[in-house]
Amino acid sequence: MYKDKPEISLEALLAGNQAEFSRMVNTFSGSIYRMAVYMLADTADAEDVLQNTFLKAFQHLKEFEGRSHLSTWLYRIAANEALMMIRKRRPEVSRVDLQNQDQDDHDYTPVQLTDWCCLPEQELLSTESRAVLDQAVQRLPEILRIVFILRDLQGLSIQQTSQVLNLTGSAVKTRLLRARLRLREDLSGYFGQQVTGKAEKGMKHD
Amino acid sequence: MTEHEHTKCQSLLVYLSEYVDGDLSRDLCDEIENHLAECRDCHVVMVTLRKTISLYHAAAAGQADVPGIVRERLFHTLDLDTYLRD
Numbered sequence: 001m002y003k004d005k006p007e008i009s010l011e012a013l014l015a016g017n018q019a020e021f022s023r024m025v026n027t028f029s030g031s032i033y034r035m036a037v038y039m040l041a042d043t044a045d046a047e048d049v050l051q052n053t054f055l056k057a058f059q060h061l062k063e064f065e066g067r068s069h070l071s072t073w074l075y076r077i078a079a080n081e082a083l084m085m086i087r088k089r090r091p092e093v094s095r096v097d098l099q100n101q102d103q104d105d106h107d108y109t110p111v112q113l114t115d116w117c118c119l120p121e122q123e124l125l126s127t128e129s130r131a132v133l134d135q136a137v138q139r140l141p142e143i144l145r146i147v148f149i150l151r152d153l154q155g156l157s158i159q160q161t162s163q164v165l166n167l168t169g170s171a172v173k174t175r176l177l178r179a180r181l182r183l184r185e186d187l188s189g190y191f192g193q194q195v196t197g198k199a200e201k202g203m204k205h206d
Numbered sequence: 207m208t209e210h211e212h213t214k215c216q217s218l219l220v221y222l223s224e225y226v227d228g229d230l231s232r233d234l235c236d237e238i239e240n241h242l243a244e245c246r247d248c249h250v251v252m253v254t255l256r257k258t259i260s261l262y263h264a265a266a267a268g269q270a271d272v273p274g275i276v277r278e279r280l281f282h283t284l285d286l287d288t289y290l291r292d
Contacts, residue, residue: 022284033272050272054284109216110247115254116254116257117254125265188254
């Protein structure tokens with residue numbers, strides 16, 4: 001998911017080699033588009049993010065010094081584009097502050113305590129369940145959502161995620177924990193009801 | 207959460223995500239596993255957290271690639287139409 005393979009030649013990109021730029025687009029467009037769809041839940045907005053990411057990459061290629069992976073640099077542009085899109089949608093939020101807001105301890109207290117792991121896999125991954133999974137991601141605050149998407153849905157490491165978002169590794173870990181616990185609560189609310197429903201049905205049949 | 211050592215549940219909870227990822231030291235893993243063995247609530251939180259993550263991984267693995275029309279418009283915007291069929 002997160003591999004600079006086949007290796008893109010930075011030299012060729014800087015020399016204005018269009019075939020190499022096109023190879024870069026082919027290599028990374030899938031990951032960037034999926035990240036944007038998850039982030040924005042809107043394919044038209046995700047397409048704008050995808051286009052703007054490569055337009056900006058093309059414009060600013062000379063500023064890329066090769067200190068990070070090309071994929072990290074592209075993800076960084078794409079993440080910023082997606083966050084800007086969110087700000088545009090909700091102008092009352094002046095800026096999505098990625099550097100702050102790590103102080104909400106309430107997220108740490110689990111409330112839903114039903115074990116729903118026993119549900120069959122086809123129920124857990126049914127079309128309806130997948131919609132519940134997607135909605136739960138959308139309910140995450142942006143600063144948690146972007147970390148969860150990069151780490152768990154795009155498969156980046158903690159280090160890669162921290163490089164993309166310019167955060168410390170420990171800030172990424174904290175946000176990932178908060179995101180995952182929130183998602184667990186949401187999913188437990190939904191799947192827990194199914195377990196309870198089945199148990200009640202079983203008792204009626206007895 | 208249950209009444210026993212409530213503070214321990216909270217203090218170990220912050221490590222649960224890294225525990226599920228297998229990123230913790232053996233000592234800390236042992237401490238967590240000892241607690242999970244005696245605390246049903248924390249055990250449920252751990253297994254449902256692990257399941258939550260695995261469901262998202264499974265859902266992400268099945269995600270489609272960029273739709274053809276989106277890729278076409280992207281290449282057109284970037285003035286790369288010549289390379290569209292590559």
